[in-house]
Amino acid sequence: MKQIDLGQWLVACYQSFARRIGLTGLVGLLLCCCAFGEGRAPSPTYYDARERAAAALTFEWATTKTVNFSLEFIQRFNHALLNQADAIGAPLDMVRLIDESLANRLFELSALYTIERMPQKMRVRLWEQAVNLQAPDTPDAKENFVYSETYIQGAAVAHVSFNSNNQPIAVHLAKAETDALGLGDFVGTLSAELMVFLAGISPFRLGGSTPEQWRLKAVSPEEWVFVLHPRENPDETEPEIEIHLNRRYQDAPARLEIRSANGETRVWRTLKYKLINGVWFPSEVEYTASSQHQKSRAQYTLLRTTRTRSLRIEIPEGITVYDYRKLGDDAWRYRDDYEETTWKRDLLGEKE
Numbered sequence: 170m171k172q173i174d175l176g177q178w179l180v181a182c183y184q185s186f187a188r189r190i191g192l193t194g195l196v197g198l199l200l201c202c203c204a205f206g207e208g209r210a211p212s213p214t215y216y217d218a219r220e221r222a223a224a225a226l227t228f229e230w231a232t233t234k235t236v237n238f239s240l241e242f243i244q245r246f247n248h249a250l251l252n253q254a255d256a257i258g259a260p261l262d263m264v265r266l267i268d269e270s271l272a273n274r275l276f277e278l279s280a281l282y283t284i285e286r287m288p289q290k291m292r293v294r295l296w297e298q299a300v301n302l303q304a305p306d307t308p309d310a311k312e313n314f315v316y317s318e319t320y321i322q323g324a325a326v327a328h329v330s331f332n333s334n335n336q337p338i339a340v341h342l343a344k345a346e347t348d349a350l351g352l353g354d355f356v357g358t359l360s361a362e363l364m365v366f367l368a369g370i371s372p373f374r375l376g377g378s379t380p381e382q383w384r385l386k387a388v389s390p391e392e393w394v395f396v397l398h399p400r401e402n403p404d405e406t407e408p409e410i411e412i413h414l415n416r417r418y419q420d421a422p423a424r425l426e427i428r429s430a431n432g433e434t435r436v437w438r439t440l441k442y443k444l445i446n447g448v449w450f451p452s453e454v455e456y457t458a459s460s461q462h463q464k465s466r467a468q469y470t471l472l473r474t475t476r477t478r479s480l481r482i483e484i485p486e487g488i489t490v491y492d493y494r495k496l497g498d499d500a501w502r503y504r505d506d507y508e509e510t511t512w513k514r515d516l517l518g519e520k521e
Contacts, residue, residue, distance in 0.1 A: 223369025
């Protein structure tokens with residue numbers, strides 16, 4: 170299919186189909202694309218009406234997840250543990266290995282997300298249950314909840330790690346070359362696609378993209394289908410991304426498929442929608458992932474939404490910072506080059 174310029178296509182669609190397809194989602198995206206093309210987009214820039222509405226809301230989500238690990242994954246993990254022990258001269262018989270009988274066993278985990286949004290900043294609080302494969306059946310194994318916080322402000326992202334007493338111990342800091350909303354948390358706890366379904370971020374930001382980089386693949390009375398093909402990369406590491414937008418719910422995201430060259434596939438699917446302040450949002454979402462070594466499935470349920478009253482960056486001054494900002498967008502691809510410093514509020518651009 171011939172590549173279609175998204176901005177021109179939306180103008181044509183508006184002129185010929187506006188009454189029939191429902192105005193809210195399309196007009197929001199249309200106005201943003203036109204302003205973007207002319208260089209007069211407001212700050213912050215919203216790609217659709219959903220982003221604009223979400224920018225003043227707090228979302229609370231509950232998650233249940235099942236995950237299993239392949240025998241090959243466990244064997245590789247054990248091999249790495251033995252190599253580490255050997256490197257430091259530790260007795261190998263003292264290393265706690267993962268029992269290979271745990272291969273393909275289903276583990277059920279839970280998590281809670283609180284996503285607080287304001288037009289210029291965002292905080293995501295995550296309580297996530299982890300599985301201890303080295304001692305999965307001990308009494309306290311299922312009480313192993315890990316807490317973290319992520320702040321996104323413009324192009325800057327600060328991920329705060331906490332210890333078992335919920336005390337902040339370190340900050341991982343990065344800065345995107347444009348805007349961080351479409352990139353998510355660079356340490357891997359907060360994917361960009363999760364932000365699309367749980368926090369109202371436009372899917373046309375995924376991977377740091379803009380609407381002009383997406384191509385219309387198909388259209389029906391029920392949905393639009395757009396694809397973002399991999400950028401030029403000799404190693405073929407960039408995935409193919411396909412987004413389905415539900416025309417019956419103001420073009421809200423209905424399905425997202427991400428296919429990587431290594432065979433990994435991730436699929437997000439909206440099961441239910443909820444009308445919030447006149448705009449439709451996903452309220453129940455299913456996520457499945459499959460790779461050579463692991464399979465997982467998660468279901469996200471929206472518990473409540475409220476208006477965000479205020480939002481301050483609450484990171485104690487003086488704690489350790491691992492600063493990856495000089496890497497730019499590469500911090501989302503690898504993290505082996507950083508500068509160590511201590512936290513100060515102005516590192517994230519926060520002003521009193």
